[in-house]
Amino acid sequence: MRRELVTWSIVLGLIIAAFITTVLIVNSTLFSAGGFVRSYLGALARHDMASALQISDIQLPEEFGASSDDGAGATPIDTTGAGSMLLAGSHDLLRPSALSTLDDIELVDRTINADGTETVTFDFVLDGTASSSTFTVERDGTSFGVFADWKFVTPPLEIVRLTVTNSQEFSANGSEFVTPSFGAAAPYVVLTPSSFEISHTSAFLKADPIMVSAVEPGATVRANLEVVANEAMVSHVQREVNDYLDECATQVVLLPTGCPFGQPMSNRIVTSPEWSIANYPAVSLVPGSEAGTWLMPTTDAAAHLKVDVRSIFDGSVSTFDQDVDFTSSYLVTLMPDDELLVTEQFPN
Template sequence: MNTRNSMQISAARLALRWAMAAAAVIVLVIAGSIAANRTLFSPQHQVKALQQHLAKGEGAEALGLMQAQVPEGDAVALDGDVLKRTQAGITEFTTDKAQPVDGDEQLRTVTAHYKAHGVEKESTYTLRHAGKSWLLFDKWAFEPSTLPSVKIKANTVNEVTVNEQKIPLSAGVSTLPVFYPAILDASFSTKNFAADTRGMVVTAPAEEPVEIALKTEPTKEFIAAINTKVKKYLNDCAEQQVLMPSGCPFAYNTSARVDPATIDWSISKYPTIEVNYYNGAWVLSPLKTTATLTLTEQDLRTGAKAKKTVKEDYSFTAQLTTSTTEVSVVPVAGGEQVAG
């Protein structure tokens, strides 16, 4: 038996096995590297990483990843809780395979699909090949861009609520830079004025800010406050036992003699309050009231006395001075303002 030859054969077989194992490892490493390069080091992965930063409210990380410029405005929606709230309604975020860009082989576009409060939307991102890492893995960087912005407009108020955050207004306007995608919900509610929530989904950059214009409406409390003041004014007028109450819209003319003690005014119908926004201010529509007068007249020739009831319609206006919490009503009767 040739022991030496057997040992040589065994050593050769062992070396072959090691070589085959090493080759298999190399193949697995290469395959894994290719797979990783297609996933973890792909343009799509960068887009998903960006969305993860946004969902966590990590604005600085997202901004650095995007290499984006921030337009002028209130940056409150670019970080922290407000940023997270802009992403709360973004669900089922997925990406398509990166697509080449004609004319530049280093560029790729990635389209993301998602739902914004259940409505299907999409956004497209552009990335550039930025070399390789460890000679194996591609590096992709977002093409520098400028973030979109949203202009929020509202009259009569100094601030609005955007995604649960109070935002101050300047001359009724505030501009907010935002990431995309983003969902913004704006509204406001004060004692006298309110606006229903209006939503906006931002899906891409734009040269001009997209607008959310809030429609201001008077509150029930505001109308009730005006109604109370107008009623008090008319009731005060009705308490005057004269034919022409001072500073009041109604009056009665007669050639007969009237005993002042018999004069009794009452309001049969109070005005309907209607407020409109016109030329930068809230104005009260012309007011109509119905007043009833009872009195006793004495004929100057015969001396006969007769009880009389007169019911007529009268019109007047009133000037409003308003804020979000206060309202002043100044009636105007006979062309003269009356303290109210």
């Protein structure tokens, strides 16, 4: 009996030692500060928005959770920490369809701070670009009484203040969005790390894509997307302007009605005036003063007039056969269903 008791005591000791060793190993890896952040980054890499939000203890507002594609449960938010940042901006970009690609995640630095928190830095490849982020975490109790739990000191959230000029529509990583107001900077809450290719493409407008990266928890990133008229819009307006001027040239008067050109004369005309367009104005478009409008600035052009005239002094007849210079300007308004309204702007 004594021998068996000794044997069982040794076995029990070995089991306890193995358990303690396992706990120490697990707490130093999976349940370490680095392991906690790695789990969060891994969820982002899988585009598992629900897990990323759960790990980082970020709770979306009810109205967002009910309509988004993130799959997270809808729970109220508080007014501190992650909650205060969520209240600071739109949540439109907090969805899997707008997430980045995240590869080659590697822990590169770990610091134990004097207040007991830990700061860890990870390198990774974010949408093809080498990047890094630093997170500070703190202990948040234990699981099963032995495994360490952690939480972020600063929530892994950032604010992207995006200004879309000359439009309200933009795309981020292929998903379409609309800003709340025209021409004003709009705040969007995003997860750290995130990277967005922001652009605009529509029937008559375009924008060179910009890259916006958010890799610093708690920071604010500012970005501006400049939307301009595309080649299709310029060509469309050029055709309309040319057709309008050609129509003006059909009038057999010296001062065509409602047209930007004309030629007053003191002598009497003998033949009907014949107009043609010598040089059409080259269309270029800049943003108008009102939303959805574009302006062709005052641009030089020339019409050609041929008409026989009789001098009121000596009665002689001569031919006026010259170019008549003029300028013109047009306002272009974007209408529903991709229609353009082109109206001439007459000088005051």
